Amino acid sequence: MRLPYNKHLIPLAKSLRKHATPQENHLWYDFLRSYTPRFQRSA
Numbered sequence: 001m002r003l004p005y006n007k008h009l010i011p012l013a014k015s016l017r018k019h020a021t022p023q024e025n026h027l028w029y030d031f032l033r034s035y036t037p038r039f040q041r042s043a
Contacts, residue, residue, distance in 0.1 A: 020028070
């Protein structure tokens with residue numbers, strides 16, 4: 001399911017990625033790296 005594009009959410013998304021918690025970083029960079037179904041974060 002895709003959400004409609006909203007350019008006003010871009011600064012919020014960047015801020016959330018920049019200030020991720022250690023648990024979120026562990027999920028993205030350690031666990032999901034070796035998880036068979038591929039996930040990709042939007043840039």
